[in-house]
Amino acid sequence: MTSEQPYREDKFFLDHLLSWIIIDVDSAFPRVPQIKPYGTHAAGFVFLDHVAGITVRVDSFLVFSSDGYPRLTRNVLGQDERLFYLRHGTGAAILDDGHLVVARNAPLTALTCRKMTDAEMTALHLSSIPSIVENYYKPHYADFRNLSWLDPYRIPWFFDDIQVWLPSDTAHGEMVRVRIEQMLSEDSFAGTLLTQPNVEAGYNEGDSVLVRDTCDNIENRLTIAGHFTSPREA
Numbered sequence: 001m002t003s004e005q006p007y008r009e010d011k012f013f014l015d016h017l018l019s020w021i022i023i024d025v026d027s028a029f030p031r032v033p034q035i036k037p038y039g040t041h042a043a044g045f046v047f048l049d050h051v052a053g054i055t056v057r058v059d060s061f062l063v064f065s066s067d068g069y070p071r072l073t074r075n076v077l078g079q080d081e082r083l084f085y086l087r088h089g090t091g092a093a094i095l096d097d098g099h100l101v102v103a104r105n106a107p108l109t110a111l112t113c114r115k116m117t118d119a120e121m122t123a124l125h126l127s128s129i130p131s132i133v134e135n136y137y138k139p140h141y142a143d144f145r146n147l148s149w150l151d152p153y154r155i156p157w158f159f160d161d162i163q164v165w166l167p168s169d170t171a172h173g174e175m176v177r178v179r180i181e182q183m184l185s186e187d188s189f190a191g192t193l194l195t196q197p198n199v200e201a202g203y204n205e206g207d208s209v210l211v212r213d214t215c216d217n218i219e220n221r222l223t224i225a226g227h228f229t230s231p232r233e234a
Contacts, residue, residue, distance in 0.1 A: 008156070010156055010157050012113075014145070014151070017048060020045055020116040021115055022044075023041060024112035025042055026040075027110060038073060042059075042061050043062060043116065047136045047137075048136060048158075052087055053087060057086075057132065058076060060073075062124065071123075086111075108157075140183075141160065143183040144180050150162065153221075155177065161177055161179050162211075165221075166199065166223075167224070168200065168201040173199060174197060178191040178193055178224070187213035188212050189210075190208065190230070191211055191228075193207045203227075208227060209226070210228040
């Protein structure tokens with residue numbers, strides 16, 4: 001594999017998983033003028049939902065004071081939480097009069113945003129991991145999320161899901177989707193098969209599988225090497 005990595009439109013969010021970001025409101029909701037009075041910017045937390053993909057949880061709206069620090073203008077905690085998740089193409093907003101206005105937010109790639117500084121987090125009294133997304137916080141996932149060589153094999157907007165080659169003794173084999181759940185060594189991973197193979201290879205959707213880095217074929221570099229049984233199950 002060459003050292004040059006292909007362009008990923010979701011790279012910013014991959015680099016800022018489990019981080020707070022500052023979002024320009026106009027870029028997120030260009031067709032929802034009713035949100036403008038909420039504030040010029042929003043505070044959002046980036047995390048990965050395995051069902052919905054990369055998600056930004058909007059916590060609050062804010063403006064920047066003359067001293068450069070953010071000032072809270074509207075806290076959305078306590079509102080209908082599902083309405084303030086920004087994903088790649090869907091979203092909604094709540095108006096001040098309590099009526100709901102469902103509105104498509106801009107694609108995440110259209111957001112004007114940056115990582116929030118520690119000083120800004122302190123000014124807004126934000127915790128490093130908000131309680132509302134604690135169920136998505138799995139520290140050991142960082143082991144394989146930080147492997148840049150895996151990026152070409154990751155499913156866009158679903159960073160833990162990768163394309164893997166499934167060999168077959170009776171057919172050509174095929175590419176399947178596997179969700180990595182554990183890094184076993186520098187070149188092996190444990191995960192769950194997310195697609196039902198078309199070939200007869202002894203695997204079914206939902207199986208725990210062992211994935212190895214074969215290093216001998218760029219296209220089919222990641223290969224299912226067998227079923228995986230954790231030591232606790234053995």
